[in-house]
Amino acid sequence: MLELDHITQHYDGRPLVQDVSLRVAPGQTVALLGASGSGKSTLLKIVAGLQTPEAGRVLWAGQDLASVPPERRGFALMFQDFALFPHLDVRDNVAFGLIEQRQPKAQARADAEALLQRFGLAAQARQKVWTLSGGEQQRVALARAIITRPRALLLDEPFSALDADLRQQLRDEFSKRIAESGMACLLVTHDEAEARAMAQQAWRLQNGRLVPLW
Known part of the structure; x- marks a missing residue:
């Protein structure tokens, strides 16, 4: 269970997030909606450990993660700018997390190729990521985010650069994988x-507070 417990954060002297509490169960997707600048991405950074809240806690299975660095939280975070590695090809971008977890490189690359096949990118596996279109880069980033089967998946507008058909396909793919693997997913979208x-x-983040939508 991922929990946000009374998170508060200010920006430029104004309250950006005020006393926000939220729970995301394993296998569940919870969506955060709101206008640009409403604090949605800030909440994701706080959950990921990239930003320390002024008040409140982030917990996993009841454990306060304040002292746990981002790389040890077991969370995968995907922002809109993708943050792909330009010096690596597509396959090795996707395999990177598995290699960091000390999986043998040959197996990590085989797993990456299998996932790229499902994402319609098998033909681009050996290309440099900077040669791809924006939509293709987004699919690479999505594949890299889920290949390590993180315990929590943090997505910031993950399908914004994709055409309608591919967007629907990847929504279905992600929903299936989230449910099967038991990942807790926090989805930021407009x-x-x-x-x-x-x-x-x-939930809609409005004036720093969460308003339930359903």
Whole structure:
């Protein structure tokens, strides 16, 4: 269980997030909606450990993660800018997390190729990521985010650069994988239709506070 416990954060002297509490169960997707600058991405950074909240706690299975660095939380975070490694090809970008976990490189690459096949990118496996289109780069980032089977998946507008057909395909793929693997997923999106397609629960972040949508 991922828990946000009374999180508070200010920005430029104004309250960005005020006393926010939220729970995401394993296998569940919870969506966060809100206007640009409402604090959605800030919450993801706090959960990931990239930003320390002024008040409140992030917990996993009841454990306070304040002293746990981002790389040891077992969470995967995907932002809109993808953060792919330009010096690596597509396959090794996807395999990177498995190799960091000390999986043999040959097996990590085989797993990456299998996932790229499912994402429609098998033909691009040996290309440099900077040669890909924006939508293709987004699919690479999505594959890299889930290949390590993180215990929590943090997604910031993950399907924004994709066409409608591929967006639906990947929504279905992610929903299936989240349920099967028991990942807790926190989805930031501006698209209510996307939230309804993936999430069992949704909240709007408005004036720093969560308002339930369903």
